[in-house]
Amino acid sequence: MLLPRDINPELSIYYNGAIILQQLIKEDNVDIINLYRNVKNESNMSLNTYMLSLDWLFLSDIAVVNESGEVKLCS
Template sequence: MLLPDNIHPTLSIYYNGSVVIKVLKLKAKQQVFELYQEVKDRNDMSFSTFMLTLDWLYLIDVATVNEDGWVELCS
């Protein structure tokens, strides 16, 4: 759910997207699992939530994932 009304806000895709973006701003290009590990260290995010967040960031043209598994911010 993007904007939840019955759960804690830190469980929303908006919040988790901001965590992923912050990590990507520190290192602009990362492998998917490396990025997940860094995000998990900052925020206790499940892998399924992480993948849903990456999907959302891709859909709104904030991040891309190439065939080799590298995630980077769009310019």
């Protein structure tokens, strides 16, 4: 759900994408699993929500995952 109306905003893809984006700003070129661990330490994000949020960042040309599995910000 991108913008939920009847549930907490913490469950939205936008909110969780912002949490991932904050981690990428702190540490660019981070392994996809290590990024999830860092995000999990800050919030209670599930793996499914993490993947959907990461997909949204990719589709929005904000972040990209390279062939070695590292996530980095698009410039």
